[in-house]
């Protein structure tokens with residue numbers, strides 16, 4: 428069993444969307460997937476309620492419950508994806524500590540990028556691979572992504588090679604308890620998620 432933590436001390440950057448998209452991609456790859464929703468706002472749990480499929484399994488977890496939840500998942504889940512709250516929390520460090528791989532979604536905007544060093548700091552105590560994932564990039568040209576990568580690298584961090592652009596399909600899918608791979612297969616949004624999952628899968632292989 429491997430664990431991915433998704434963290435960023437900023438709301439609206441796509442943490443929960445990324446957790447759902449990667450979970451569905453992994454499940455479609457044949458993995459047994461559990462999302463641990465550690466955000467009191469429970470947006471992934473609510474998405475699961477809008478959903479019919481039984482994969483991924485979504486369970487809410489407090490920080491205190493996390494060790495027990497992970498223990499219960501052993502032997503059942505192949506992959507656990509932990510979604511964390513948008514603000515400074517005790518949940519995010521606990522998730523990072525439990526993780527084999529940490530993903531920090533950010534939009535190309537100055538506000539989340541300014542917050543990123545705080546989230547990077549909380550990862551620093553643990554020797555986990557950590558990558559920023561640029562999300563909601565402007566689909567019209569590469570300039571914004573190039574600039575955002577430079578900002579991330581200047582912080583001493585690494586960015587994932589795959590970028591997710593701003594695509595309405597993500598919002599529409601969420602409304603129906605789906606992800607873009609399910610609601611709009613073959614769309615650019617779905618292709619980007621597939622590419623990101625392929626990269627994540629190889630990172631997880633390398634960290635075994």
Ligand SMILES: Nc1ncnc2c1ncn2[C@@H]1O[C@H](COP(=O)(O)OP(=O)(O)O)[C@@H](O)[C@H]1O
Pocket residue numbers: 437438439440441442443444445470513562563564591592593594595597598601
């Ligand atoms: N790549 C994207 N393109 C367009 N909308 C997106 C994208 N990623 C996320 N969203 C939307 O942005 C909003 C915030 O995303 P969410 O995953 O809830 O962020 P967080 O969990 O970091 O607060 C949601 O309405 C979601 O549907």
Ligand SMILES: [Mg+2]
Pocket residue numbers: 442443444466470511
């Ligand atoms: Mg969220």
